[in-house]
Amino acid sequence: MFAQSFKGTGALTKLMLRQNRLKILIWLLCLVGITLGTAATYPEVYQTEEDVMAFALTMDNPAMEAMIGPGYELEQHNTATIFANEMLLFTIIAVAVMNILLIGRSTRADEEEGQMELVRSLPVGRLSYLTASFNLALIINTLLFIFVGFGLYGMNLNGMNLEGALLYGGILAVAGLMFASFTALFAQLAETSRGTIGLTFGVLIAAYLIRAFGDTSIEGLAYISPLGWVVRTEVFADNHWWPVILSIVLFVVLTVITFYLNNIRDMGAGFIPERKGRANASRTLLSPLGLAFRLEKITIYSWGSILFLLSAAFGAILGELETYFADMEILQVYLQSMPGTTMADQFVSLIIAIMSLISVIPVITIALKIKSEERQNRTELVYSRPVSRKKYYGGYILLSVLSSIFFQLLIAFGLWIAGQSVMENALAIDSTFSSALVYLPAMWFVMGITVFFVGFKPKLTGIVWLYFAFCLIVVYLGDLLKLPDWMNNISVYNHIPLIPGEEVNWLTMGTLFGLALLVNVFGLIAYRNRDIVG
Amino acid sequence: MAVIKTINLTKRFGNFTALDGVNITVGEGEVYGFIGPNGAGKSTTIRTLLGMLKATSGEAQIFGKDVWKDAVDIHKRIAYVPGDVNLWPNLTGGEVIDLFLKMKGEINKARRDELIERFKLDPTKKCRSYSKGNRQKVALVAAFASDADLYILDEPTSGLDPLMEHIFQESVREVKNEGKTVFLSSHILSEVEKLCDKVAIIRQGKIIDDGSLQEMRHLTRNKMTVQTKEPITELEKLPGVHNIEKENGDISFHVDTDQLDTVIRHISSFGIIKLESAPPTLEDLFMRHYEGTADLNQGGGAR
Numbered sequence: 001m002f003a004q005s006f007k008g009t010g011a012l013t014k015l016m017l018r019q020n021r022l023k024i025l026i027w028l029l030c031l032v033g034i035t036l037g038t039a040a041t042y043p044e045v046y047q048t049e050e051d052v053m054a055f056a057l058t059m060d061n062p063a064m065e066a067m068i069g070p071g072y073e074l075e076q077h078n079t080a081t082i083f084a085n086e087m088l089l090f091t092i093i094a095v096a097v098m099n100i101l102l103i104g105r106s107t108r109a110d111e112e113e114g115q116m117e118l119v120r121s122l123p124v125g126r127l128s129y130l131t132a133s134f135n136l137a138l139i140i141n142t143l144l145f146i147f148v149g150f151g152l153y154g155m156n157l158n159g160m161n162l163e164g165a166l167l168y169g170g171i172l173a174v175a176g177l178m179f180a181s182f183t184a185l186f187a188q189l190a191e192t193s194r195g196t197i198g199l200t201f202g203v204l205i206a207a208y209l210i211r212a213f214g215d216t217s218i219e220g221l222a223y224i225s226p227l228g229w230v231v232r233t234e235v236f237a238d239n240h241w242w243p244v245i246l247s248i249v250l251f252v253v254l255t256v257i258t259f260y261l262n263n264i265r266d267m268g269a270g271f272i273p274e275r276k277g278r279a280n281a282s283r284t285l286l287s288p289l290g291l292a293f294r295l296e297k298i299t300i301y302s303w304g305s306i307l308f309l310l311s312a313a314f315g316a317i318l319g320e321l322e323t324y325f326a327d328m329e330i331l332q333v334y335l336q337s338m339p340g341t342t343m344a345d346q347f348v349s350l351i352i353a354i355m356s357l358i359s360v361i362p363v364i365t366i367a368l369k370i371k372s373e374e375r376q377n378r379t380e381l382v383y384s385r386p387v388s389r390k391k392y393y394g395g396y397i398l399l400s401v402l403s404s405i406f407f408q409l410l411i412a413f414g415l416w417i418a419g420q421s422v423m424e425n426a427l428a429i430d431s432t433f434s435s436a437l438v439y440l441p442a443m444w445f446v447m448g449i450t451v452f453f454v455g456f457k458p459k460l461t462g463i464v465w466l467y468f469a470f471c472l473i474v475v476y477l478g479d480l481l482k483l484p485d486w487m488n489n490i491s492v493y494n495h496i497p498l499i500p501g502e503e504v505n506w507l508t509m510g511t512l513f514g515l516a517l518l519v520n521v522f523g524l525i526a527y528r529n530r531d532i533v534g
Numbered sequence: 535m536a537v538i539k540t541i542n543l544t545k546r547f548g549n550f551t552a553l554d555g556v557n558i559t560v561g562e563g564e565v566y567g568f569i570g571p572n573g574a575g576k577s578t579t580i581r582t583l584l585g586m587l588k589a590t591s592g593e594a595q596i597f598g599k600d601v602w603k604d605a606v607d608i609h610k611r612i613a614y615v616p617g618d619v620n621l622w623p624n625l626t627g628g629e630v631i632d633l634f635l636k637m638k639g640e641i642n643k644a645r646r647d648e649l650i651e652r653f654k655l656d657p658t659k660k661c662r663s664y665s666k667g668n669r670q671k672v673a674l675v676a677a678f679a680s681d682a683d684l685y686i687l688d689e690p691t692s693g694l695d696p697l698m699e700h701i702f703q704e705s706v707r708e709v710k711n712e713g714k715t716v717f718l719s720s721h722i723l724s725e726v727e728k729l730c731d732k733v734a735i736i737r738q739g740k741i742i743d744d745g746s747l748q749e750m751r752h753l754t755r756n757k758m759t760v761q762t763k764e765p766i767t768e769l770e771k772l773p774g775v776h777n778i779e780k781e782n783g784d785i786s787f788h789v790d791t792d793q794l795d796t797v798i799r800h801i802s803s804f805g806i807i808k809l810e811s812a813p814p815t816l817e818d819l820f821m822r823h824y825e826g827t828a829d830l831n832q833g834g835g836a837r
């Protein structure tokens with residue numbers, strides 16, 4: 001009877017591995033590749049004792065601890081512990097995301113889409129599908145453990161030994177298993193795969209925040225969070241194994257609960273019913289701009305948070321700027337060029353330049369949204385009603401413009417507020433904000449080329465990303481690559497002054513703004529005159 | 535005045551001609567059926583009428599206005615249901631209906647709720663969890679709850695169950711009784727037969743036949759099955775008789791409608807025991823037109 005429940009598990013496991021093989025391969029390649037690849041560069045970055053100490057000092061502040069977990073004792077610092085300190089938590093988060101997505105797929109998503117039903121109609125046990133999903137998780141995370149563990153050992157960095165390397169791989173694997181079991185558990189509770197994945201990501205974020213809070217203020221709190229455990233291995237130094245054991249215990253407990261719930265529920269059902277949505281639309285939805293905002297809300301908010309957090313993270317290290325960058329050659333190339341400003345000012349304007357390139361990504365995607373709407377046959381629903389193309393696409397363009405302003409404000413605010421708390425001489429509020437807002441005409445120009453291509457030849461919108469990559473290279477590497485001036489000047493970002501070091505040239509800004517307006521208008525006119533295919 | 539009128543409407547995609555000189559006239563209050571095989575150009579015609587595709591040449595007018603230039607104006611009086619309804623996955627059905635109704639003007643809440651009830655739609659569900667049929671219902675409710683003078687429906691029932699199809703037909707009759715015009719593209723011939731006053735058949739971008747069902751039947755053949763006391767002779771020599779088949783003493787054949795009289799006179803001389811005559815169904819018409827141009831030409835009397 002009991003054995004019957006697991007009939008066919010082996011075959012199902014093989015099927016799942018086959019179905020997901022490409023995804024698994026890419027995830028593992030990335031995770032192992034990035035881990036080993038970064039480890040390989042460390043001996044070069046941290047060559048001397050001073051380099052290591054300089055790093056140790058920069059790490060020793062609450063902002064860094066909140067981001068990447070507690071650091072090591074000063075005397076424990078060596079290449080291996082720096083590597084672990086910088087990489088471990090973020091790698092664990094990536095591993096957790098991999099597990100959430102893969103297991104979410106093989107549990108609730110398969111059930112939702114009817115694959116599971118198909119399989120269940122075959123002579124297969126009622127617990128086989130779930131067991132196969134767990135097998136999948138076990139196999140993936142074990143592979144990760146082996147590759148990372150022995151791979152790191154093979155790198156033989158200063159301070160790495162076999163135990164440490166295996167512990168590093170092991171903690172990644174058990175963290176992965178924990179989140180696999182959380183996902184499988186929520187797959188029993190929620191009725192949809194979105195719900196499942198959403199809830200598990202919620203746990204991941206909550207675990208991260210509780211740990212951050214615990215690490216910086218009340219240490220006891222960090223022990224509530226699974227992520228609080230996994231950053232306490234002191235790998236490559238004291239090599240504590242208890243977090244591994246604790247994680248395995250939690251994994252087993254969650255697994256047992258999951259199997260119990262799976263056994264008592266109906267196919268397709270969940271314990272948390274899908275929340276009912278609104279039967280009527282709210283007023284704010286009922287306009288083209290309202291619809292565009294509703295569809296892009298998640299994009300705007302999540303990019304907003306990312307930009308704010310990144311800026312705040314940069315702001316948090318402003319206090320230790322001099323020590324941190326003393327020996328980083330790449331940055332010195334930029335920073336030498338502007339006498340008369342403080343190191344912090346120069347750094348801030350450089351950060352803002354880079355952040356403004358990142359923030360143009362969502363601005364482009366919002367302007368591009370209408371293209372995927374058309375491809376998915378949803379614009380015809382709008383254009384068959386008395387809504388002009390100018391009005392509907394105009395809504396997206398307006399939203400894109402508003403978001404660009406919102407993002408620039410967040411960038412400036414993040415840097416300023418975090419700098420405020422760590423610096424002796426806080427950043428000037430006006431120059432920080434104007435140095436972010438001055439990028440707007442450039443961003444609108446890039447958005448304008450997007451609109452232009454959407455209007456004239458939607459197939460060619462890829463060019464926008466090429467142009468974006470080009471701007472990124474110019475800002476990042478332009479001086480190092482010694483590109484000719486005319487080439488640098490193709491990037492609109494090259495015409496934006498680095499405030500406060502450089503003066504604003506209003507003629508240039510006016511021209512940029514005019515160009516931005518022009519491409520947008522041309523694009524919109526072309527959009528009004530072309531065939532809409534869906 | 536014609537509600538829809540196209541003159542030599544032509545649409546090319548690159549060097550592929552999707553519409554080749556289409557002429558359609560739909561009068562006020564008519565329910566106009568538009569049928570044709572896959573890829574014939576039905577949806578292309580409709581999208582051109584909706585001002586989404588720009589005609590390569592020719593003219594198209596709705597309410598006497600140019601479909602491309604005055605699209606927004608025209609759409610104030612139009613309701614459209616596409617065959618493949620794609621909705622925004624994170625909006626509920628109710629939200630989408632309100633959104634669509636608001637785009638057209640004020641929301642008639644009573645009518646909206648009545649139609650939701652009639653089509654048995656759960657408006658609180660997110661569109662991502664709707665089946666194809668339910669997505670179609672959302673579009674249908676939004677169309678019939680809005681105040682329109684012309685309903686353009688592109689295979690609106692392809693995902694509906696028979697019960698819902700029936701409710702759909704009821705709704706079409708209702709708007710017809712209010713004097714509204716309906717342009718219905720469909721693959722379901724029985725539906726077209728039930729609902730439509732006039733039909734146009736399109737194939738490879740050309741209208742190959744149109745008119746009222748009555749007229750179209752006149753131009754085609756009835757199917758007859760007869761039994762006579764004495765065997766009928768020389769039947770195959772009569773003009774307008776086709777496809778003679780013999781089975782258990784019954785003889786069945788097709789007769790061109792304009793030769794009916796001669797044929798009946800001829801067979802009555804053999805002493806009729808049984809005589810059945812069925813008018814051609816739309817399906818017969820349809821099949822005959824699809825069988826290829828060769829058949830059309832030798833078919834005799836069709837046009």
Ligand SMILES: Nc1ncnc2c1ncn2[C@@H]1O[C@H](COP(=O)(O)OP(=O)(O)OP(=O)(O)O)[C@@H](O)[C@H]1O
Pocket residue numbers: 533547550552570571572573574575576577578579
């Ligand atoms: N945007 C386009 N670009 C190129 N060819 C197109 C485009 N849209 C339609 N076509 C072609 O035009 C022809 C007519 O297509 P249409 O969608 O109008 O057919 P249909 O009669 O609606 O068919 P169905 O019954 O399958 O819905 C098809 O051959 C199609 O491939």
Ligand SMILES: [Mg+2]
Pocket residue numbers: 576577578617688
């Ligand atoms: Mg079609």
